[in-house]
Amino acid sequence: MTKYVAGIDSSTQSVKVLVCDPNSGQIVRQASAKHPDGTEVDPQAWLDALEQALSEVGGLDDCLAVSVAGQQHGMVLLDEKGEVIRPALLWNDTRSAKAAEDLIEELGNGDVEAGKEAWAKATGSVPVASFTATKLRWVADNEPENAARIRAICLPHDWLSWKLSGSEDLNTLTTDRSDASGTAYFDLSGDHYRYDLLALALKIDEEAAKEIILPRVLAPSESTQTVSEKYTKSEVKIGPGCGDNAGAALGLGLEPGVASVSLGTSGVVAAVSSQPVSDPSGLVAGFQDATGNWLPLACTLNASRIVDVVARMMQVDYRTFDELALKAEPGAGGITLTPYFAGERTPNLPEATASFTGMNMENTTPENLARATCEGLCALMRYALDAMNEVGAGIEQAVLIGGGAKSTAVTEFISPILGVPVTAPEPGEYVALGAARQAAWVALGELPEWTTDAAELPRKGDYTETLERARNRALDY
Ligand SMILES: Nc1ncnc2c1ncn2[C@@H]1O[C@H](COP(=O)(O)OP(=O)(O)O)[C@@H](O)[C@H]1O
């Protein structure tokens, strides 16, 4: 019987499962299942969705290995029995914005700029509300009874891998460098946890922090567990898994100088670097990848849902929305959307709201509103790309992925707005593909070459004015 590998992407809105040939990467089966809405989610909902998708995909019996990639940063707290203490706080939950400010100030002994420098030097990143450490501080401040029960802390992909293994022993929890690097208590070197920073986050001393179980950080193709009998009758190895952005980088085979631009719930511009990257300005997160390199990225809280919310308000489907946007001229008749519907992280404005500006009696048409929406989304990605180049990412080309890349209007506008050539592979699940490629690495003992064809997107239209207006409103929304 042919043996395959499986890749899972447990992302914000849904879980996707791909079963692939380990040598070629050819997808043989796939399925997905929805996650609940909200920025606070019971992890059991992810497991229920995963079980549904695994059943739809025909199970894992013909697989040699499986890896789980997942939304980064989500805080999963476990008590001494391995039970989840409270719903996970997700990367896009901004309640810990003040906690982030406090942590910066405290590490800088009252000096904010010194604090930013110190965090960036230690972990590669200056904490914002998305990062796990800030969520821990929020729990310590607001739910001390829950903080007192913490025996282990893990991330969405760690918890799902653990559940797949069937183990109830907290000491068997595992993770990888890419996801650990998004906690804000993992060293920039990729070598070790920073218990001093974990202690700071939880307001406990370092010795007490060392008593908390953190998942063991596996090497890129290391496997310590197999999938439990509950899910398969075969021996299926569980790979280390990774954060979703590292999964995409692996799925696309990203090379330095080429950025992935992902339009999911989050908008992400990410690029591989062979050297650690740290940005004291806080715009770029100095994360790590799933191969032993680094993966600096700039991430926005708003991306594909910008289109969702405006299309819903206009009561049109995606297709009609795209048709409307494509009928208007570049510049949307002078209308600008500052798209901070969910607050924003890049720039760091957690309390921000969205606004349309520049509307008058003539230009306020459905066509211009749809176009301004897509241009606002693309301009926000340009902001993220510029931030990446500020720290020396040297982005010369980009690859467009994520659910938002299905918009024909966005694919038409994005390349001229980003100012670099952009290619787009067939719409697909590139995070899950990266997880499957990691599983193939585990199964075969070496990282197989998988290729993805991508078409170059058009580069027409003058967006100078669009970009100028977007830049003027970026902080003055
Ligand atoms: N035809 C389409 N046009 C525009 N956006 C689309 C289309 N189809 C799906 N999407 C977007 O895809 C998004 C989900 O993308 P996905 O990458 O799966 O997100 P996440 O990884 O955050 O769960 C939805 O918010 C939806 O807006």
Ligand SMILES: O=C(CO)[C@@H](O)[C@H](O)COP(=O)(O)O
């Ligand atoms: O917070 C980040 C990266 O730092 C996000 O990219 C999350 O990892 C969620 O990703 P999506 O579900 O939107 O793909």
